[in-house]
Amino acid sequence: MDEDAGSMERIFNCGAGAIVTKSIGLEPREGYPNPTVIELEHGILNAMGLPNPGIGEFGDELKKLKKSKIPIIGSIFGANSKEFVELAKKMQSYGADALELNMSCPHAKGYGLEIGSDTELVRKITSKVKEATEIPVFVKISPNLMNIADIAKSAEKGNADGIVAINTVKAMKIDLELKMPVLANKIGGYSGKAIKPIGVRCVYDIYKNVNIPVIGVGGITTGEDALEYIMAGASAIQIGSAIYYRNLDAFKKICDEIEIWMRDHGYKNISELVGVAHT
């Protein structure tokens, strides 16, 4: 979802506090041929290939949303700092309230993880975007790295306002009958329930190593899942695959479950729980 104004508005009305847009690049991209998404036993495997209408046409969608006062985090992907800066400036001018730099898509050649695994590039791109814009900048990083804490620190050095972790986990599914990978791109990113422990560990490590807020994402399906991320150090969470497991009102259900847990355990303010697992 979140490629057009209508779906962003609908998701917001389902209880999300803010919307992260589909990742947008400079030019229109059709993404990979199908199959692009399949369900597996414990999660969802996808290789969409960063489909998007390009920043120009996407601007029309965002402008339509401006009246609605929905907080928008514009997700962007570029091949280098110049592209990121151009996209960031445009997103800001269309009214985005914050930016998310996608440096973690695991299956798009020349983008995402290919940039987000280089500490110096991450620092440079983040700092260039920061210099060129006035809205908060978050950097979304990948779990498919040995040095995830170093990457997070590089983003912090580049003056990022927050770290988003994690993006999908690089994965593959082979069909036994056809003896071939199911996804047209062969390799995809795994999301959903199965990756939650991976995400929680990453958020825990990042929280320990940086002094900026962490946004937790990866397999959050229930309020309890969200609380686990919060205790690991997340100040906010993102939800994607749970839409599949619990339909669009997943946002409201998860918020309600967090509130019930807090009431049962005597907590009034969620910030009291951020990072408590570290003490």
Add this chain to the structure above:
Amino acid sequence: MNYPKVTKMIEGKKENSDVKTLLFEYPEKTHSGQFFMIWIPGVDEIPMSVSYITKNVKGITFRKVGDATKALFNLKEGDKIGIRGPYGNGFKFNGKKILFVGGGTGIAMMVSAVEQATKKNISATVILGAKSKKELFFEDRIKKCGAEVHITTDDGSQGHKGFATDLAEKLISKNKYDLVLTCGPEIMMKKLFEICGNIPFQASLERYMKCGIGICGQCTVGKGLRVCEEGPVFDGKTLKNIEDFGVFKRDAAGRKIRF
């Protein structure tokens, strides 16, 4: 689980020079108006409405227009394809006297809807519209249903000369229908919707799809309605608020393409 079931194509039947029906074993309960995601290994995975429904065997009917449908067209009996679904809501036969309007390849799913409806003793009037006689198909199947059938062709090579909507307008002015169901080119469906006024209406929309399970957002229309989940069949009340209807669709990149 929404994972493609690999199955063998058991029969292929050419309906005319460009249209073919493929049958495969697939015991999932399926209602007319629903669709499958059909995986042609190594080529593509595309949504296809069900056109043939029995307990164990289901079928799809399509015109060869792109790489995926060309590959499907050339499939031989025994070749493997992957199938997931059925997805979407399907038609709801609310009424005793229903007008069915199928245009172009939309005839494929419309005929299976008429078959299901007439089995429930619904009085069915059917308009099948095509560009010419050459492009028509399923006349044999529709005749067996006991429905009142009207054919229109743009060039007059068979049946009434003119558009399906012209004939629909005439029939609607003379008869009282409880419901109008349609599938076909969106411009035709939009015109029909306008003709229908206050008559209950359901139309099956076609949009480019990727996931088929409501998460990717590729097929949304209006205020975030997912054609794969809340559709593909939408009723008149919903269509009234879908600004896209009859105006634009989106390509794989999400760009608007005007009809």
